[in-house]
Amino acid sequence: MRLTGIEVRFGGTPALAGVDLAVAAGERVAVVGASGAGKSTLLGVLNGAVPPTAGSVRVLGQDPAALRGRELRRLRARTGTVHQHLELAGQLRVVHNVNAGRLGAWSAARAAWSLVHPQGADDVLAALSRVGLADRAYERTDRLSGGQRQRVALARLLVQRPELVLADEPASALDPALADQALGLLGELATGRGGALLACLHDPALALRHCDRVVGLAAGRVVLDAPAHTLTVAALEGFYGVSR
Amino acid sequence: MTAVLQRAAPPAPRLRRDRRRWVWGLGGLALLGWALAGSGLLSGPVLNPAGTGQVGRFLAAAVRPELGAEFLRVVAGSTLVTVAYAVLGAGLAVLIGALGAIPASRTTWGRRRSGWLLTRGGLALPRGLHEAVWGLLLVNVLGLDPWVGVLAIAVPYGAITAKVFADLLDEVPRGGYRALLAAGAGRGAATLYGLLPPAAGGLLSYSFYRLECAVRSAVVLGLIGAGGLGYQLALSFTSLRWEQVWTTVYALALLCLLADVAGRAVRRRVAAPRPGSRRDPLLTGAVLAVLALAGWAVGYLALSPAALVSARTREQVAYVASAAWPPATDGDLLAAVWSASVETVRMSVLAVAFATAGAVALAGLVARPGGPTGPGRRALGVLTRLALLLLRAVPPPVWALVLLFVLLPGVLPGALALGVYTLGVLGRLVGEAVEEADRRPGDALRASGASPVGAWLYGSVPALAGPVLALALYRWEVVVRDTVFVGLLGAGGIGVLLSAATSSFDWPAVTTVLIAIVLLTVVVDLVGARARTALR
Ligand SMILES: Nc1ncnc2c1ncn2[C@@H]1O[C@H](COP(=O)(O)OP(=O)(O)OP(=O)(O)O)[C@@H](O)[C@H]1O
Ligand SMILES: [Mg+2]
Numbered sequence: 001m002r003l004t005g006i007e008v009r010f011g012g013t014p015a016l017a018g019v020d021l022a023v024a025a026g027e028r029v030a031v032v033g034a035s036g037a038g039k040s041t042l043l044g045v046l047n048g049a050v051p052p053t054a055g056s057v058r059v060l061g062q063d064p065a066a067l068r069g070r071e072l073r074r075l076r077a078r079t080g081t082v083h084q085h086l087e088l089a090g091q092l093r094v095v096h097n098v099n100a101g102r103l104g105a106w107s108a109a110r111a112a113w114s115l116v117h118p119q120g121a122d123d124v125l126a127a128l129s130r131v132g133l134a135d136r137a138y139e140r141t142d143r144l145s146g147g148q149r150q151r152v153a154l155a156r157l158l159v160q161r162p163e164l165v166l167a168d169e170p171a172s173a174l175d176p177a178l179a180d181q182a183l184g185l186l187g188e189l190a191t192g193r194g195g196a197l198l199a200c201l202h203d204p205a206l207a208l209r210h211c212d213r214v215v216g217l218a219a220g221r222v223v224l225d226a227p228a229h230t231l232t233v234a235a236l237e238g239f240y241g242v243s244r
Numbered sequence: 245m246t247a248v249l250q251r252a253a254p255p256a257p258r259l260r261r262d263r264r265r266w267v268w269g270l271g272g273l274a275l276l277g278w279a280l281a282g283s284g285l286l287s288g289p290v291l292n293p294a295g296t297g298q299v300g301r302f303l304a305a306a307v308r309p310e311l312g313a314e315f316l317r318v319v320a321g322s323t324l325v326t327v328a329y330a331v332l333g334a335g336l337a338v339l340i341g342a343l344g345a346i347p348a349s350r351t352t353w354g355r356r357r358s359g360w361l362l363t364r365g366g367l368a369l370p371r372g373l374h375e376a377v378w379g380l381l382l383v384n385v386l387g388l389d390p391w392v393g394v395l396a397i398a399v400p401y402g403a404i405t406a407k408v409f410a411d412l413l414d415e416v417p418r419g420g421y422r423a424l425l426a427a428g429a430g431r432g433a434a435t436l437y438g439l440l441p442p443a444a445g446g447l448l449s450y451s452f453y454r455l456e457c458a459v460r461s462a463v464v465l466g467l468i469g470a471g472g473l474g475y476q477l478a479l480s481f482t483s484l485r486w487e488q489v490w491t492t493v494y495a496l497a498l499l500c501l502l503a504d505v506a507g508r509a510v511r512r513r514v515a516a517p518r519p520g521s522r523r524d525p526l527l528t529g530a531v532l533a534v535l536a537l538a539g540w541a542v543g544y545l546a547l548s549p550a551a552l553v554s555a556r557t558r559e560q561v562a563y564v565a566s567a568a569w570p571p572a573t574d575g576d577l578l579a580a581v582w583s584a585s586v587e588t589v590r591m592s593v594l595a596v597a598f599a600t601a602g603a604v605a606l607a608g609l610v611a612r613p614g615g616p617t618g619p620g621r622r623a624l625g626v627l628t629r630l631a632l633l634l635l636r637a638v639p640p641p642v643w644a645l646v647l648l649f650v651l652l653p654g655v656l657p658g659a660l661a662l663g664v665y666t667l668g669v670l671g672r673l674v675g676e677a678v679e680e681a682d683r684r685p686g687d688a689l690r691a692s693g694a695s696p697v698g699a700w701l702y703g704s705v706p707a708l709a710g711p712v713l714a715l716a717l718y719r720w721e722v723v724v725r726d727t728v729f730v731g732l733l734g735a736g737g738i739g740v741l742l743s744a745a746t747s748s749f750d751w752p753a754v755t756t757v758l759i760a761i762v763l764l765t766v767v768v769d770l771v772g773a774r775a776r777t778a779l780r
Binding site: 047048049073076077078079080081083085087088089090091092095096097099100101103104105106108111112115118121125134135136137160162 | 258685702709
């Protein structure tokens with residue numbers, strides 16, 4: 001995927017100001033930057049939720065702006081996102097929230113019937129057991145803890161099986177062991193299918209452990225772009241302005 | 245040595261269906277199918293071809309209402325009568341409510357629940373009967389006296405207000421009240437200082453809400469002969485003067501609209517008081533204006549307390565009371581009451597189903613979209629909201645009269661009339677619910693390739709289904725009462741029986757029908773409440 005000269009404005013203030021970024025297949029990229037730097041907006045541009053004010057986007061070799069209807073949906077189904085605020089339907093059972101990852105492939109009738117009689121429950125259970133939640137499959141999602149919900153969002157991605165994986169702080173509510181496991185899963189999911197991973201991460205150590213490349217944003221611009229092995233945790237902390 | 249300990253895999257979880265929800269859901273569907281089967285929609289003709297010409301003329305008159313000075317003067321006079329009834333009816337109801345709240349509140353009775361239960365049960369009777377039913381009964385006792393219109397509003401509204409006021413007082417946190425009691429204050433003084441101040445906003449707000457509803461009720465009471473705009477409408481209707489009908493409809497729609505807007509403005513102000521100033525000029529003005537209106541209305545309607553206690557009235561009350569008991573129990577009447585009750589339930593179910601389906605279908609248009617939109621979409625939204633406004637500004641019986649031109653009498657015209665009106669109400673409420681709902685889950689699904697239907701099913705419906713169904717169930721309780729009322733005007737259901745019995749002065753039969761109506765409303769309220777808890 002490739003972004004050229006991307007600019008996004010909400011009202012007057014720019015959230016992204018001239019971002020150029022190219023990510024090759026198989027890459028795992030950590031996006032770092034202070035709160036409000038524009039990380040979520042960048043992911044939004046990539047999954048089509050945020051239309052750029054200027055610049056051009058190519059995702060998986062296609063230009064989403066040139067696509068309509070079914071074609072656009074097909075491209076979007078190949079992009080999976082773990083949102084910062086998860087955006088799960090709390091009133092639904094976990095199984096349905098996971099199955100929602102397959103809505104891009106399902107007909108409306110199948111989607112409706114699945115709410116009565118869950119479709120593909122085996123896949124859902126397999127995905128849930130990979131995030132350690134198999135026993136909660138039929139509970140209401142709003143009964144789960146914050147970290148458990150985050151893992152439900154991961155399981156949704158596992159059944160969606162996208163090529164481009166966008167993850168906005170996917171481990172913010174997880175304990176260190178689970179965070180490692182989650183990022184491992186995401187990286188595997190993306191690169192295993194010849195895609196790429198873009199993850200916004202606030203934890204420098206996690207970013208360096210699981211990604212090959214680190215892109216730093218500040219005030220809507222790319223100010224750092226380096227292979228992970230050239231960076232240290234201390235250097236990244238310095239980037240966040242942590243003083244020691 | 246290798247570890248052979250292996251943790252047993254946890255048993256695969258099973259989908260356990262929420263049986264209560266399924267029972268209620270399937271039960272609701274069965275009820276709807278039963279209502280549809282009985283509507284005649286699936287069997288035999290429902291249209292009345294002879295009436296289509298009349299409808300054409302009626303619709304054509306919409307663009308040229310009668311605007312002659314003389315008629316306008318008549319309409320203005322009728323409007324004032326309607327306003328006078330509404331203000332006095334609501335005023336008296338608030339008075340009754342304030343007094344009635346004392347025996348109806350748990351606080352008064354403490355642990356002795358029997359008195360509380362008795363009062364609550366006693367309030368169910370006046371509450372269960374529609375204003376128009378009260379009007380019909382009062383006309384027979386008081387004759388054509390302005391008290392009929394005022395009391396027909398005040399009695400049922402008073403009972404509802406007493407219940408709501410009592411609930412509001414009971415819901416106030418007890419801390420302050422108990423502290424005052426502990427400090428040696430009497431219960432009256434403690435209530436005045438510890439319970440009333442925190443409840444005052446809610447009480448005021450509800451009083452204004454009642455006034456708003458009273459305007460609507462005053463209009464429809466006219467249709468059964470109590471004077472005012474409704475009466476004028478009925479006159480023009482029976483003499484087939486469509487231009488006049490439309491003038492009156494516009495006047496009453498405007499009046500209802502005005503009440504709606506003004507009432508909401510006042511209630512919003514009560515809910516969110518302006519900081520700083522100690523007395524809100526808007527609220528003070530509104531209260532003073534209503535009091536002044538009430539004073540004017542007594543004079544305008546020439547209301548005299550003497551009429552209530554005159555010898556004739558006392559005679560009439562004594563006569564009706566002795567004639568009306570015991571209720572009639574002959575088999576023919578009971579069978580008729582039963583089938584009419586069944587018809588009433590069918591009408592109400594169809595009406596609510598129609599309104600709910602319509603409201604859900606229109607919700608996407610009614611709700612103001614979150615993101616930027618084109619001018620076409622915005623114009624469509626404004627038009628839809630305006631149309632809904634018109635639907636709810638015209639009272640259901642007027643819709644019934646219009647629909648009776650094109651449809652053969654039976655379940656359908658009444659059901660559609662109530663459905664159309666309820667669509668106006670529910671459409672707005674559901675639209676508001678959609679506006680308030682979180683759009684992000686749906687957006688997230690669209691970003692991962694879900695179809696619009698899929699995103700709607702998995703992103704929006706889960707959060708909205710519960711509130712929308714609860715709204716529909718609440719409306720069902722209202723619609724059942726309104727069904728009785730449109731029946732009074734001939735649209736079918738148990739109202740027809742009641743108007744037949746009263747016009748032939750068959751008092752024992754009237755009592756039987758009234759008991760059936762109260763039972764019906766009580767049962768519907770209970771079922772509605774149970775269904776709501778199951779959905780929560
Ligand atoms: N929908 C929106 N409307 C208006 N402004 C927005 C919107 N979304 C983001 N912004 C603004 O754009 C800027 C970048 O926001 P963004 O969410 O991309 O930051 P972020 O880097 O993800 O921050 P965080 O680490 O706190 O999640 C912020 O100043 C924010 O206020
Ligand atoms: Mg963010």
